[in-house]
Amino acid sequence: MSKKVMVAALTALSIQSIAAHAQQSAASYPTKPLRFVVGLAPGGATDIVARLIGQKLTEALGHTVIVDNRAGAAGSIAGAIVxxxxxxxYTLHVVSSSFAINPSLHDLPFDTLKDFAPISLIAQAPFLLVTTPSLRVESVKDLIARAKAKPSTMHFSSGGYGGSGHLAGELFKRMxxxxxxxxxxxGGSPSVQAVIAGQxxxxxxxxxAGLQYWKAGRLRAHGxxxxxxxxxxPELPTIAEAGVAGYQVLxxxxxxxxxxxxxxIVAKxxxxxxxxxxxxxxxxxxxxxxxxxVGSTPEEFRRHLVDEIARIEKLAKEIGLKAGKK
Structure with missing residues (x-):
């Protein structure tokens, strides 16, 4: 047997051995507790989602899922750990939509796409466009007309610069x-309270939160x-059907x-x-x-991440979004 043939044969055997080991590992997986690393403190929405899914995954896999909160540095501490x-x-990362926003705002110690293997989407939720009752607008079209009639005299609030609520507002403005x-x-609560107060x-x-205040008559909800x-x-329209075609933020x-x-293992x-x-x-x-x-396949989640990151990068450039601004 020539040296080339021998090397090729050994390489093939090595690949087969690695594949067989991976299949065997997946078949017996898991054999010990799993860890969900969350980049926020306990009690936040991402933490609540992680604990809910972790509890059910514990039941499904027969091994405990531990939630490990590593808050700080816009989630990059947790991301770097994973x-x-x-x-x-055995070490997994539960993330929210801020995971796709951070590359446009921060120098991260990891590559958002290359350093992770997407497993699945879990859930998604819309925002609710609300106005202060004193503005006296009845619809999205009415709100837009009012803003066009008096440019730069109106204000929208968000729970923080560069957050999803901020980007939702900026995209609405542009579209x-x-x-x-x-x-x-x-935070989101002070942001909503400022609208209730008419600030x-x-x-x-x-x-x-928006629905609660709308039903109490303290805010007007438009879509x-x-x-x-x-x-x-279901009684409220989407913003797209209410007058801004193609608008969507989740x-x-x-x-x-x-x-x-x-x-x-990812598939399992x-x-x-x-x-x-x-x-x-x-x-x-x-x-x-x-x-x-909204459970998904790993491929569907990867496509979602790619699309979200590209969309946010484009919007960030258009509005001059920069880290450190207030």
């Missing part, structure tokens, strides 16, 4: 062709930011593994998560919070 973790399926100035607050004119609120009407408020949640995690986790979010119990829990479950 990116550098052994790619064996509606209006000039409304942004006022950033420290600012409008905001894109988390849907549950949801999803492509279709929300099950939480907050979403998903699970990632370190890059190079065996495909068999993806299937388990999709099954969990399709259960009536979990669907109802998400609906109670204005969200809808």
């Amino acid at each position: 990116a550098k973790a052994t790619p064996d399926g 509606a062709g209006i000039q409304v100035d942004h006022v950033a607050f420290r 600012v004119h409008m905001t894109f609120s988390a849907i549950v 949801v930011t999803s492509a279709k009407r929300s099950k939480a408020a 907050t979403w949640y998903g699970i990632l593994a370190p890059a190079r995690t065996p495909r068999e 986790l993806s299937g388990a998560v999709s099954k969990i979010v399709s259960s009536p119990e979990i669907e109802q829990k998400f609906l109670n919070d204005g969200a809808e479950p």
Whole structure:
């Protein structure tokens, strides 16, 4: 046997051995507790989602899922931990839509696409466009007309510079062709309270909070930011159907593994998560919070990430979004 033939044969055997080992590992996976790393403190929306899915994944896989909160540095501490973790399926990253925003705002210690293996989307939720009652607008078209009649005299609030609510407002401005100035607050609740008090004119609120104040008569609600009407408020139109064609902004949640995690393990986790979010119990829990479950394949989640990052990068350049601004 020639040296070339021998090398080729050994290479083939090595590849077969690696593939067989990966399949064997996936078949027995998991054999110990899993860790969900979350880049926010306990009690936030991402943490709540992680604990809900972790509890059900514990039941499905027969091994405990531990939630490890590593807040700080806009989520990059948690992201770096997962990116550098052994790619064996035991250290996973539960993220929200801010994961796709951060590359446009921060120098990250990892590559958002190259250093992770998408597993599955979990859920998504629209925002609710609300205005202060004193503005006396009845619809999205009425709001746009008012803003065009008096450019730069109206303001919209958000829960923070560069957050999803801020970007929802900036995209609305551009697509509606209006000039409304942004006022950033420290969190979604102060942002909504400022609209209730009439300090600012409008905001894109988390849907549950917005609906609560709308039903109490303290805010006016004009539309949801999803492509279709929300099950939480089917009587409200989408912003697209209310006058801004093509408008859509969602907050979403998903699970990632370190890059190079065996495909068999990724597939096993993806299937388990999709099954969990399709259960009536979990669907109802998400609906109670204005969200809808959206399990996906790893490929679908990767395409979603690529599209989201590109869309946000484009908007960030157009509006001059920069880290450190207020």
